[in-house]
Each structure stands twice: as C-alpha cells, then as structure tokens.
Amino acid sequence: MNNKTTVTHGEKLQELKDLLYSEDNSKIITEIINKNPLDLHILAANYNWNSGFEVPKAILSNENCDFGTGLLMFYRADGYRLLESKDAFSASTSSEWKEFISKLYERILDNDFSNKSISFTPPLTKVQVFKLRKSNPSNPDVFLEKSPGDGIEIPVL
Template sequence: MHKLLYSENKENTIREIECISDSELLHVITGNYNWDNGFEIPYSIVNNKNCDLGTALLIFYYADGYRVLENSDVINNLNLKQWDNFISEIKERILNNKFQCNRIKFIPPLTKVQIFKFKKNNPNIDKVFLEESDGEVIEIPSI
C-alpha cells in the first residue's frame, strides 16, 4: 500500500485503485491520502464500486465539503472550479444513495455546537452529513 500511496505515476495508481475489491483498503488509502496531490486519486476511490458510504463521507470531509454545508454559496467560487465539481458530485452521490456498501462507520468530527449551527443555517441539511453512519469503526493506520 505504501507504494500505491507514494507512487509518482497517478495513472498507474488510479488503475490499481479501480481493481481494489476491499472496501476497508479503500478506506485506509483515503485516510492516508495527501490532499496536496489533487482530486484524481480520491475521485477514483469514490468511483470504485466497492467504495463504502463511510469512505465517501470521509472523502467529503477531508476535501473540506463541510464548507458547502455551512454556506452553499462557497460552491460557486470560480477560483475553485475543480473543487466545486468534486464536492458537488460527491454530495449528490451521497444524497442519492449511490454507495452500495455501508459497513464502515463514519463519525463526523463535529461538536454539538457545530451541528446546531449547521441545522440553524440550513434546516434542510441531510442527517447523513451530521450523524454517525452505520457500520464498524475501521482504525486507519498511518502509512
């Protein structure tokens, strides 16, 4: 996995991720991904048919998707078009139940005050973004 995470060749890494059938492995890769390397790898993880809802929520959080939940106008920032597209697509896929696996628990790292503010600013916010998902907690070792 170390070779996969630190490979200089994104195309090879993406091809390898497409072949991963272990949803826990996708989750661990996500937990160790260096976001300075762009959206291609996380996008390939989300597009893997074995990507768990918990992993998709983790990607949404790691990609700073909660900024969109706080203020939906953030998504229309022309300077962040690639980020806008990435977050919008993941959010829609989560809301439309496009992740078949739901075995990995995601616990949003939000305080009760943050959750209250989210709900106050956006009463229509879906609970999937604010509450723990089903499944078991998967420890993410540092690689």
C-alpha cells in the same frame, strides 16, 4: 507442498503505503480498481489532498467504495464549506473542487454506494452540528451523523 504465500497485515499496509506515495498516478489508479472497501478507506483517509482529485475520483469510481469512505472523503476535501454556506461554496474559484464536492454531495444524498460496512463519524463538535442545523435547516442529517457500519481504526501510512 503448498507454495501459496500469505500476506501479513504489515505487508498489506506497506503495499498500500507504497501505492499511495507512488508518483505515478496512472499506476495508483490502475491498482485502485482491484482494491476492497477497507483498502479504499485506508487510502482515502491517508490521501494528501494537495495532490489533486484524480486519485479520489478513482477511489469513488471503484464499485467497492463504501458509503463511509464517501462521507470521509467529503469531509477531507473540505465539504464542510458547502454545508456551512452555499453562497461561500459557490464563490470559490476552484471549479474542480466545486465539481468534486457537488458530485460527491449528490452521490451521498442518493445513497449511491453498494456497501455500508465501514462507519465514519463526521469530525464535528455538538456546537458545530447545532450551528449547521440552525444556519441551514435543510442540511441533510446524513452529513451530520455517524454513518452505518463498523468503526475501524485507520492506520497512518
């Protein structure tokens, strides 16, 4: 007889929710090491950015982190401000945020992700894209256009 247990989709989502809302960051980071690209994307999409950068850094450090997840995190962490005005970005008093966004910006530009299976569409209107291109023609298209991969519906945890 096979005693192998099967984890249902609902159980998997509950496991991710329990992890995300754990108050023990070291536990979250330890668990993130073993997550697949989809789990990392769901965690990143549901992350509360008021909780700091430790968990997002762990997600990005996982070799399974997808390019689409990196782009999602860039926007969720307000990377739009860098695209909008490098001067305003530089004037920010949050050195931790600036370092996080700068490193993520470079990593996206360098295409430093092993997977491109999950698509992410930047949450920009056509007018915003036009204004970003007009005000700063050097803004790379990779930050303004849908990333490669399959679109997924992100569940709310």
